[in-house]
Amino acid sequence: QVTSPSGEGTDAVVILEKTPFQEEKVLDLLKKHTKLELQMHNDIYSTYHLYPPPELSEIKTTVVYPATEKHLQKYLRQEVHLIRETWEDYKNITLPFIQSQSFSIQWVYNILEKKAEADRIIHENPDPCDGFVLVPDFKWNQNQLDDLYLIALVHRREVKSLRDLTAEHLPLLRNILQEGKEAVAKRFGVPGSQLRIYLHYQPSYYHLHVHFTALGYDAPGSSVERAHLLTDVIDNLAMDSTYYQKRALTFALRADELLLKKFQEAGRV
Amino acid sequence: QVTSPSGEGTDAVVILEKTPFQEEKVLDLLKKHTKLELQMHNDIYSTYHLYPPPELSEIKTTVVYPATEKHLQKYLRQEVHLIRETWEDYKNITLPFIQSQSFSIQWVYNILEKKAEADRIIHENPDPCDGFVLVPDFKWNQNQLDDLYLIALVHRREVKSLRDLTAEHLPLLRNILQEGKEAVAKRFGVPGSQLRIYLHYQPSYYHLHVHFTALGYDAPGSSVERAHLLTDVIDNLAMDSTYYQKRALTFALRADELLLKKFQEAGRV
Numbered sequence: 001q002v003t004s005p006s007g008e009g010t011d012a013v014v015i016l017e018k019t020p021f022q023e024e025k026v027l028d029l030l031k032k033h034t035k036l037e038l039q040m041h042n043d044i045y046s047t048y049h050l051y052p053p054p055e056l057s058e059i060k061t062t063v064v065y066p067a068t069e070k071h072l073q074k075y076l077r078q079e080v081h082l083i084r085e086t087w088e089d090y091k092n093i094t095l096p097f098i099q100s101q102s103f104s105i106q107w108v109y110n111i112l113e114k115k116a117e118a119d120r121i122i123h124e125n126p127d128p129c130d131g132f133v134l135v136p137d138f139k140w141n142q143n144q145l146d147d148l149y150l151i152a153l154v155h156r157r158e159v160k161s162l163r164d165l166t167a168e169h170l171p172l173l174r175n176i177l178q179e180g181k182e183a184v185a186k187r188f189g190v191p192g193s194q195l196r197i198y199l200h201y202q203p204s205y206y207h208l209h210v211h212f213t214a215l216g217y218d219a220p221g222s223s224v225e226r227a228h229l230l231t232d233v234i235d236n237l238a239m240d241s242t243y244y245q246k247r248a249l250t251f252a253l254r255a256d257e258l259l260l261k262k263f264q265e266a267g268r269v
Numbered sequence: 270q271v272t273s274p275s276g277e278g279t280d281a282v283v284i285l286e287k288t289p290f291q292e293e294k295v296l297d298l299l300k301k302h303t304k305l306e307l308q309m310h311n312d313i314y315s316t317y318h319l320y321p322p323p324e325l326s327e328i329k330t331t332v333v334y335p336a337t338e339k340h341l342q343k344y345l346r347q348e349v350h351l352i353r354e355t356w357e358d359y360k361n362i363t364l365p366f367i368q369s370q371s372f373s374i375q376w377v378y379n380i381l382e383k384k385a386e387a388d389r390i391i392h393e394n395p396d397p398c399d400g401f402v403l404v405p406d407f408k409w410n411q412n413q414l415d416d417l418y419l420i421a422l423v424h425r426r427e428v429k430s431l432r433d434l435t436a437e438h439l440p441l442l443r444n445i446l447q448e449g450k451e452a453v454a455k456r457f458g459v460p461g462s463q464l465r466i467y468l469h470y471q472p473s474y475y476h477l478h479v480h481f482t483a484l485g486y487d488a489p490g491s492s493v494e495r496a497h498l499l500t501d502v503i504d505n506l507a508m509d510s511t512y513y514q515k516r517a518l519t520f521a522l523r524a525d526e527l528l529l530k531k532f533q534e535a536g537r538v
Contacts, residue, residue, distance in 0.1 A: 016319070043385070047331050050328040051323035051327060054304060057328070080463065080485055193352075194350065215349050223487070223492050224491055250498055
């Protein structure tokens, strides 16, 4: 994705996107007027530069013109930085930052209290301490199982993130793992062995929740620098109740995120 | 990604990948012999089909020839299953399976012995025990930093995977982390805070190696069910030398993979 301002007084946003291959055109691509240049050869492996004819390499182009400042900002690339947060960093930088923010999580409470999305609930364990509600994530339209995405929201309200978890929360976490898998299998026919079940750190809101996504779906936020498998979290806590109050945790922050500024001010980036 | 067998008795795998845009070529793309076809117009928004000249729409092509049945299977689309492998599973199922296979890693030895790709080496620590070679991964064409991908291959040959690691390997792993980051910063100007540095489990070949990818790049195999951050691996081993001979590890296997069959036969799936 590329953004380029026009030079003529008024700005434009131009978005260029390479589109997926179309299966029925692949044979043409390998035959038709295609220039091939050897780049590297080692044993049975070789790599080439292939230069396809224009009609086989369409680029999807979107133009916003005239574009306002807001349009320009929306499409500008943000640099990301990896943070390795020790427990001391959490106490001194991250926790005060979370507490100073007033992220509204009213929408979470609305779901837990059945004031919103009550008809969307897939499963509930009503226990106030070890219970949770399982709902489809906003990002999933439920039209196909390929990008299945559900969220388990815990009933208890004082657990902000992974950093707050101890062995005390094992019954809750095991309920989510076990009942969540069963509910998804029952409702959607997707077995537990085809689910990626994980927490985010940092999460996007500080009320404990667990992500359920289709294993074959390259879900945003499922990469190693953000996702923590629930099974691993359970094993870590079973091994050491204070695991998440000891260990350094890695996550990425975009250049415009306030938390990054806090780490920079503390000389930790 | 497309796979196509040749029709001539011996099979080949052909992988076609569209590569990221190169920033310095975007202006050419918008000017030079580029056919533009209006598709949709609404207020300030419009979309086009853009047909670029061949030299501006390179497709990265990888050929495996001759390809074995195993190579063909590797690239065909398959259902995936999540496995939670205990240490007993590793000893009783995975290790015997690895030992029974004869997947050639001659290409790794070729690199370590400078018989191939010697001119591509970015950095080397020649120590036979704690040293390694850093090379660009086959998947990266080195034209742009967006999809930067390098591999550190260790010189010692008896370490198959994460499962073999103990505190004994900490000097090696710390060298890879430290020197790898420095070498990438020096050669490519990408700081360590913008690198995702990790191991795969299961790896695709059983000679210890570490992946370096651009943090902003959604690299294949960087998701939580396969990737293990090198910093986490180091912390785990520093905490407990036998961590990886104790812990259950999660990974996905495609339906056609022999190892899945072994887990099924053992009643573990």
